[in-house]
Amino acid sequence: MYWERLSREEIRRRVAIAIDGNVNYHTDAVLGFPGTHLDAEDYYADGCSVLTRIPWASPLLDDEPFLRTIIENPNHIGCHTAAESEVGFPGTQALEREALAICAEEIMGAPAGAYDGYISPGGTESNIQACWVLRNLLRRTHAARPGEVGLVFSSDTHYSLWKAADLLGLRPYPVPVSDTTREMGADAAHATVAAAVRDGVRCVIGVVNMGTTMFGSIDDLDVLVAAFEEHNLPFYLHVDGAFGGFIYPFVVPDHPLDFRNPLIASITMDAHKMLKAPYGTGIFLCRKGLIDEVCTTQASYVHGKDYTVCGSRSGANAVAVWMLLRDAGSEGHTDRCRRLVERTDRFCSRLDAMGVAYYRHPAMNQVAIRAEYVPPETARRFLLVPDRHDDTPRWWKIIVMDHVRDALLEYLLEEIGEQNT
Numbered sequence: 001m002y003w004e005r006l007s008r009e010e011i012r013r014r015v016a017i018a019i020d021g022n023v024n025y026h027t028d029a030v031l032g033f034p035g036t037h038l039d040a041e042d043y044y045a046d047g048c049s050v051l052t053r054i055p056w057a058s059p060l061l062d063d064e065p066f067l068r069t070i071i072e073n074p075n076h077i078g079c080h081t082a083a084e085s086e087v088g089f090p091g092t093q094a095l096e097r098e099a100l101a102i103c104a105e106e107i108m109g110a111p112a113g114a115y116d117g118y119i120s121p122g123g124t125e126s127n128i129q130a131c132w133v134l135r136n137l138l139r140r141t142h143a144a145r146p147g148e149v150g151l152v153f154s155s156d157t158h159y160s161l162w163k164a165a166d167l168l169g170l171r172p173y174p175v176p177v178s179d180t181t182r183e184m185g186a187d188a189a190h191a192t193v194a195a196a197v198r199d200g201v202r203c204v205i206g207v208v209n210m211g212t213t214m215f216g217s218i219d220d221l222d223v224l225v226a227a228f229e230e231h232n233l234p235f236y237l238h239v240d241g242a243f244g245g246f247i248y249p250f251v252v253p254d255h256p257l258d259f260r261n262p263l264i265a266s267i268t269m270d271a272h273k274m275l276k277a278p279y280g281t282g283i284f285l286c287r288k289g290l291i292d293e294v295c296t297t298q299a300s301y302v303h304g305k306d307y308t309v310c311g312s313r314s315g316a317n318a319v320a321v322w323m324l325l326r327d328a329g330s331e332g333h334t335d336r337c338r339r340l341v342e343r344t345d346r347f348c349s350r351l352d353a354m355g356v357a358y359y360r361h362p363a364m365n366q367v368a369i370r371a372e373y374v375p376p377e378t379a380r381r382f383l384l385v386p387d388r389h390d391d392t393p394r395w396w397k398i399i400v401m402d403h404v405r406d407a408l409l410e411y412l413l414e415e416i417g418e419q420n421t
């Protein structure tokens, strides 16, 4: 994995060139688009400069290419890897393509150009998009009818897959996981798939987590594949790397959950989690050509048609992802991930010494502590996240991010220690 780090001056220069490559709402004759630049009269002329004065804001905000792109307001509607796109914004669309190339080729192991994708509003849309693509593919290649496509995933899977099933008429089948290892057992997977077959399911979309929401656990894809094969079910696999996609591959470079594995059809990543991008920066990736399954040909007024759930989306989000990737370079981002994992190691050694029970995947920066070890008042004060809000929590989760200082972890450990001595 390698992509080059660029100096901030170079990043600014490249974004300025990209913006210049777009249509300019201030100076060009743009009579047909429903969008415009953000107007100082609506947003206050000094509103933006206030942002650059926030003391903890990244120096990336100086002379600010991202804010400038927000103000110029390019619309990245469509899929720029698959088709010619809207004529007004080729400059920033090219930066989106470059960000996607880094994600697909360098991080997720796709051969050069052998993927399609887009920067979506988030992990939820990317997962729904994946299910949409794969459902249509199964319909076309296996004549699957409504009710015959199952969606199989571990019971720790994010709720967006339940949304996808509901929206797309897929039959959802959660596979129970072990309470301690968070793994799907072979027997549980076989029993779940057998139940799906009894219900009339003839083909399946399998979801494999690269980092579950509550636990950061990594699914074993072989367990699902064995269950599908035993029942002779045609299947496609989607990897949900919304949380883990920007950390797991950097800590464990050799793994079976990316495009190096021919079984993987599509991948979700989220730049607004571990990459620290602004919200609205999910990433959807799939093998080249699969996105044609969801080309909305009726989008006749959009140059290059539309292939996405969302339609219009901000080009500023794509620019932010590109800037963050280029500001870190592969080496910078890998170092950051390693540091977070080492800090999580130290935190877990302290929990071990106190005899506190928890789940943690060794390559991740996330720890789920069994609720009985955490005083509820402590959980509230430190804004830990429970596995459920509508019932007594069984787990509280901690994610060791850059803003989570060691001193804070130390205070938390002290309080947990007081409860458990």
Ligand SMILES: Cc1ncc(COP(=O)(O)O)c(C=O)c1O
Binding pocket: 121, 122, 123, 124, 125, 127, 158, 160, 211, 212, 213, 240, 241, 242, 243, 270, 282
């Ligand atoms: C594993 C996983 N998938 C999907 C999502 C949904 O992401 P978003 O909230 O960006 O839609 C999340 C969010 O936490 C997640 O952890």
